[in-house]
Amino acid sequence: MARTGARLALFHPVGRAALARKHGHELAADDIRAEPRIRAALAATGWRCESVDDADERYLVLAVREKIKPTI
Secondary structure, X not given: OOOOOOEEEXXXXXXXXXXXXXXXXXXXXXXXXXXXXXXXXXXXXXXXXXXXXXXXXXXXXXXXXXXXXXXX
């Protein structure tokens, strides 16, 4: 488990649209890497998404670990 304030970077050297074109596919709305979905997935696991950069030449998500609420 990561400490509160830890940083997370998810990186791929090709963005989603460019990668889809390369493989002859179209972007899917339900792709976990789409900004609304990746933000929700990170939030559900205790990370606050600070930015999503989905350019043709990169895919980069930066997040910070939120304070973990103790469970009883």
